[in-house]
Amino acid sequence: MKTPYNVDTQNDCSDCSFRAERQFCNMAAPAVKALDTIKFTAVYPKGSVLFVEGEQPRGVFIVCSGRVKLTTSSSEGKTLIVKIAEAGEVLGLSGSILSTAFEVSAETLEPSQINFVRREDFVGFLNAFPEACMHTAQQLSEKYHSAQREIRSLGLSQSTSEKLARLFLDWCARSGEETPNGMRLKVLLTHEEIAQMIGTTRETITRLLSDFKRRKMIEVKGSSMFVQMAALEALVTI
Amino acid sequence: MKTPYNVDTQNDCSDCSFRAERQFCNMAAPAVKALDTIKFTAVYPKGSVLFVEGEQPRGVFIVCSGRVKLTTSSSEGKTLIVKIAEAGEVLGLSGSILSTAFEVSAETLEPSQINFVRREDFVGFLNAFPEACMHTAQQLSEKYHSAQREIRSLGLSQSTSEKLARLFLDWCARSGEETPNGMRLKVLLTHEEIAQMIGTTRETITRLLSDFKRRKMIEVKGSSMFVQMAALEALVTI
DNA sequence: GAGGGTTCGTGACGACTGTCACCCCAAGGC
DNA sequence: GCCTTGGGGTGACAGTCGTCACGAACCCTC
Numbered sequence: 371m372k373t374p375y376n377v378d379t380q381n382d383c384s385d386c387s388f389r390a391e392r393q394f395c396n397m398a399a400p401a402v403k404a405l406d407t408i409k410f411t412a413v414y415p416k417g418s419v420l421f422v423e424g425e426q427p428r429g430v431f432i433v434c435s436g437r438v439k440l441t442t443s444s445s446e447g448k449t450l451i452v453k454i455a456e457a458g459e460v461l462g463l464s465g466s467i468l469s470t471a472f473e474v475s476a477e478t479l480e481p482s483q484i485n486f487v488r489r490e491d492f493v494g495f496l497n498a499f500p501e502a503c504m505h506t507a508q509q510l511s512e513k514y515h516s517a518q519r520e521i522r523s524l525g526l527s528q529s530t531s532e533k534l535a536r537l538f539l540d541w542c543a544r545s546g547e548e549t550p551n552g553m554r555l556k557v558l559l560t561h562e563e564i565a566q567m568i569g570t571t572r573e574t575i576t577r578l579l580s581d582f583k584r585r586k587m588i589e590v591k592g593s594s595m596f597v598q599m600a601a602l603e604a605l606v607t608i
Numbered sequence: 609m610k611t612p613y614n615v616d617t618q619n620d621c622s623d624c625s626f627r628a629e630r631q632f633c634n635m636a637a638p639a640v641k642a643l644d645t646i647k648f649t650a651v652y653p654k655g656s657v658l659f660v661e662g663e664q665p666r667g668v669f670i671v672c673s674g675r676v677k678l679t680t681s682s683s684e685g686k687t688l689i690v691k692i693a694e695a696g697e698v699l700g701l702s703g704s705i706l707s708t709a710f711e712v713s714a715e716t717l718e719p720s721q722i723n724f725v726r727r728e729d730f731v732g733f734l735n736a737f738p739e740a741c742m743h744t745a746q747q748l749s750e751k752y753h754s755a756q757r758e759i760r761s762l763g764l765s766q767s768t769s770e771k772l773a774r775l776f777l778d779w780c781a782r783s784g785e786e787t788p789n790g791m792r793l794k795v796l797l798t799h800e801e802i803a804q805m806i807g808t809t810r811e812t813i814t815r816l817l818s819d820f821k822r823r824k825m826i827e828v829k830g831s832s833m834f835v836q837m838a839a840l841e842a843l844v845t846i
Numbered sequence: 847g848a849g850g851g852t853t854c855g856t857g858a859c860g861a862c863t864g865t866c867a868c869c870c871c872a873a874g875g876c
Numbered sequence: 877g878c879c880t881t882g883g884g885g886t887g888a889c890a891g892t893c894g895t896c897a898c899g900a901a902c903c904c905t906c
Contacts, residue, residue: 573866
């Protein structure tokens with residue numbers, strides 16, 4: 371089924387063809403059925419704000435398709451991109467479980483299908499289906515793991531170039547495509563956004579990228595970037 | 609019961625007087641009993657290493673008393689203290705649940721009683737007691753929350769003085785004691801360790817502390833520090 | 847009380863990077 | 877065609893902070 375934003379929607383978790391490969395969603399039929407009855411499906415255009423840092427959680431958001439940018443901001447207006455969430459991730463889990471305010475804001479980066487489950491319904495669901503609770507614990511473990519990696523990168527890097535190298539290596543590991551010219555990455559973020567991912571400024575990213583190009587560590591063609599991983603690894607002291 | 613390290617040990621979770629106030633341990637009697645049968649109690653002296661970053665998890669560690677320093681290190685030898693875990697926290701959760709390597713190392717800061725539960729036993733326990741699974745999810749949520757705070761602090765601070773101010777404010781919120789001279793904190797860490805908590809160097813901490821003292825933002829008397837919270841808050845741009 | 851190991855205080859110096867300022871370019875709206 | 881807007885490139889400059897070096901203060905053990 372096509373929607374206004376040109377996204378295939380999946381109204382029924384029971385029929386969802388991706389379910390088996392999604393850690394959280396991959397549950398036995400009764401649990402899926404129960405989830406189907408409490409969830410609200412919606413498709414958001416690019417740039418939609420799902421929730422804002424500091425807000426009290428109304429529930430959890432399950433990303434069925436698309437990508438969601440998670441950010442936190444200082445009162446000065448400086449923004450840090452904490453993570454780009456992808457299909458299969460559940461957002462707002464910790465806030466909903468602890469009833470504490472969201473610590474990040476969420477905004478779609480592309481048209482995305484998101485299933486919303488109200489907090490009370492979700493907690494009831496977890497209590498009713500131990501399997502769902504285990505999957506939630508796993509989901510949280512993964513979040514914690516990736517937060518830990520972010521802390522390492524922010525706290526242990528000696529220089530900004532090291533953080534940038536680490537970011538690119540991370541991207542390679544996650545979605546790189548091996549080619550004879552090096553790992554190929556689709557860069558879908560602006561310099562500004564890359565800067566926000568590692569806590570620096572746009573100018574610095576521009577300078578570092580030209581530096582990397584000059585030193586033949588990366589090559590940019592359109593929205594593709596070819597990365598010489600060995601060269602970047604040499605910059606990383608962790 | 610007293611042990612060689614001068615710590616009161618609590619061999620039986622069922623009898624533990626702290627249980628009610630500890631989020632994870634506060635479970636119904638049957639679950640506590642089950643936990644009692646699979647746990648191994650030990651008392652470690654100060655400086656004991658519970659596990660090391662990169663190791664495959666053998667199980668989880670429940671901190672019954674004492675404090676545990678969680679660190680991550682770069683290959684250059686630079687160390688970042690990710691967190692100081694206190695009584696009631698469960699360590700090694702995410703690694704045990706996902707079967708992925710520990711992302712931090714753990715070392716006791718003082719004599720500590722720690723209950724160890726083998727990975728298989730722990731997972732079985734979670735499957736057998738939905739309540740334990742919920743408590744685990746809550747525990748993980750809290751960990752995630754605190755990691756998120758750390759990311760904010762590391763990524764959004766403009767300066768090192770801001771990070772230090774934020775660290776002190778954090779300590780005040782957690783264990784400060786209100787007095788007429790400002791919040792009173794017990795500082796049990798060396799300058800070196802404080803530096804490692806915010807990703808800077810010992811010298812910088814020394815200089816910042818004298819700066820803070822000169823500006824009457826803090827006052828140090830022995831191992832106590834009196835903090836003027838309003839003054840520190842003015843340094844924080846978040 | 848002597849001595850060795852930590853911990854802390856401080857100066858000099860330089861590299862890195864944030865800030866500000868300006869320009870260029872491409873895309874898209876009118 | 878013209879203008880606006882957002883993204884990207886670059887130079888100048890100053891401030892911060894890491895590094896190195898050294899000495900003082902403190903705290904154990906013997």
